[in-house]
């Protein structure tokens with residue numbers, strides 16, 4: 001039984017991490033320090049995002065990232081900020097980022113952790129002031145500390161994550177993460193520069209009435225997906241699709257619901273990435289009592305074959321995901 005930590009709401013992230021660390025006699029302080037490094041980068045990105053409209057840094061950067069997507073300036077800034085925070089923190093030896101084609105070696109040969117992350121997901125929403133997010137997964141490196149980072153270090157299945165989380169830069173900025181003993185949410189108080197515990201031991205509703213999918217591609221969905229959507233409509237469920245994965249996921253986590261990004265004719269493996277989008281959210285949702293699959297296989301058990309591989313994603317309330325899987 002996960003020990004229910006009875007810390008008062010309003011506990012700072014630092015105090016929470018320290019308390020949790022004391023509960024893990026085996027846990028080294030490194031993971032705690034790594035979580036602090038991520039929170040620091042999140043604070044900096046939050047500030048940049050809030051000022052982006054004023055600093056003229058919104059809009060395209062004119063460069064393309066590995067996805068061939070128009071790289072937004074804040075994408076680039078977020079990538080730089082996270083790499084710098086993680087390099088300086090010293091705990092991370094390598095990063096897989098949506099923004100970089102190859103594995104990024106952080107020159108920390110003694111770092112025992114690997115990060116897979118999307119520094120700023122949904123960045124096309126920046127210019128229209130829609131919530132965006134950072135998604136991260138944390139793994140232990142498998143190859144010998146001190147040696148070069150190997151592909152085996154970064155192509156680990158989601159079940160091997162030691163921690164995962166996201167930052168949501170929305171009407172308020174939140175950090176939500178798990179280290180395998182439940183999910184906790186922290187709300188950022190910019191005036192004090194602190195994240196405060198605001199949602200302890202988050203449990204997602206077992207069932208829900210919200211479905212999140214881009215129905216613009218309805219005509220090319222697989223029959224099973226069409227069947228499930230029709231079923232949602234027969235039950236008069238609400239369609240809610242922000243077009244920003246972290247925002248849609250976060251709403252469904254609290255209200256109950258399912259987010260689906262299925263395969264289509266132009267995206268035979270869907271659009272979302274296994275390593276730095278699906279795995280992190282799948283770990284969180286399972287820790288919160290939900291479910292995540294590609295329609296057939298548990299996301300966390302998919303063996304990665306390449307850094308930027310995509311996967312169809314069905315994620316959210318357990319009963320809704322199971323109902324959708326039953327349509328295949």
Ligand code: P6P
Pocket residue numbers: 121122123124214243244245246248271
């Ligand atoms: P579509 C944003 O680009 C993103 O990666 C997710 O944040 C979002 O859920 C999805 O893609 C939106 O994709 O094809 O519906 O515009």
